[in-house]
Amino acid sequence: MKLRATAVIAAVWMTGCTVGPNYQRPAVQIPQNFRAPDPLPAPQATSLADLKWWEVFRDEKLQGLIRAALAANYDLRDAVARVEEARASLGVTRSNQFPQLDAGGNIQFNRLSRDGSFQLPNSLVPSQNRNWGEATLNLLSFEVDIWGRLRRATEAARANLLSADEYRKAVIVTLVSDVATAYLHLRELDYELEISRGTLATRRDSLNLTISRQTGGVATLLDLRQAEQLVDTAEQTIPELQQQIEQTENQITLLLGQNPGGIARGQDFMKQELPPDVPAGLSSALLERRPDILAAEQNLVAANANIGVARAEYFPRISLSGFLGGQSTQLSSLFNGPHSAWSFVPQVSQPIFTAGRLKSGVKLAEAERQSSLIQYEKTIQTAFTDVSNALIAHQRVRESRLKQEALVATLQDRTRLAYVRYRGGVDTQLNALDADRDLFQSQLSLAEIRLNELLSVVQLYKALGGGWN
Secondary structure, X not given: OHHHHHHHHHHHXXXXXXXXXXXXXXXXXXXXXXXXXXXXXXXXXXXXHHOOHHHHOOXXXXXXXXXXXXXXXXXXXXXXXXXXXXXXXXXXXXXXXXXXXXXXXXXXXEEOOOOOOOOOOOOOOOOOEXXXXXXXXXXXXXXXXXXXXXXHHHHHHHHHHHHHHHHHHHHHHHHHHHHHHHHHHHHHHHHHHHHHHHHHHHHHHHHHHHHHHHHOOOOOHHHHHHHHHHHHHHHHHHHHHHHHHHHHHHHHXXXXXXXXXXXXXXXOHHHOOOOOOOOOOOOOOHHHHOHHHHHHHHHHHHHHHHHHHHHHOOOOEEXXXXXXEEEEOOHHHOOOHHHEEEEEEEEEEOXXXXXXXXXXXXXXXXXXXXXXXXXXXXXXXXXXXXXXXXXXXXXXXXXXXHHHHXXXXXXXXXXXXXXXXXXXXXXXXXXXXXXXXXXXXXHHHHHHHHHHHHHHHHHHHHHOOOOOO
């Protein structure tokens, strides 16, 4: 009888239906190619995101910083812990689909008092000591998942695990780009400091010349004050740059999970090498590469499964409980056939009146699925926007950098000629000082433009979902 009942239960359990909609990936409109200022070549499968991060960022010091961040960054460690949390949650949820078995037993030792209130003959009480033993194998709260409520809950938990793992990959992408961005910014500040110190030295030489000329009656007091103004301006720039450098170093150490401190430098800023070509690859591949898109899709899978969990509440819930064991006053006969004991208790519960709770639960699950669908679509559109913005920035900033380099070369020649004319007494000091001021600002602007060009590659690499694998 027990074998038949077990077979029937197993058959019902295995062939039970699953309520709720099955997940199907929503149809989304994606562009055939990424938008860029100039038409991109025909779409190719090759993408910048296919490169490993150490193939993109070739500065050895930067590579060391990224490795340190991947080992100790707080956000990444938290993301890994969340993956383990989601994996454990899946194990707990999935365990509800299976019978829960546990064993128990106890032994009681009793001694009857010799001076009891009622005297019983020895024939009835042959001994004053009593041993009572019990051993059971319990089957507790096993729900027959006919309607698939537990299977849908497991499906949702599994999707949450995959979403957490994709979030971990997204953290890696962000971390690699953040470390690279901060390091390149640090090297750019170092370059600006180098320009400022070189400019300060040149302006001090010009000031000494002006003092000599003013002492000899050739230069005026106004010329002296203008030369002093340029020296003071250059000197004031240096502490500001030093402040930014030290704070940027602290920002990098925080990404590395370390206390504030200095950062080792590698290649000079103007010698930083990044891939000359930045192919975007196929637009459709972005849906399978960007971790945030995959995480958003898994959130949608979980929300879709939760609809089945909510709809299953309408149907009867069948649960089984029981135990199998033995009871005896003697331990030696505890497991003998005549002393065996068992119990089998099937239970059925059917909600009749819940004041709209079940209906509202289904509507809540459907609304959450709709919200997850909207977030999924938004994440996709945001991803294409990020890639397009990075492609536009890379091309436009590169054009701007070429123009700025030409301007700096022109101003360098102008400054040289202006000081030659000033020292020769042909031109006024004002023209030389103006040329010096314009050159200094154009050099700083060139450094910023070069930084933006490098960062556009970093942002494109991040937008394409590179670096995590």
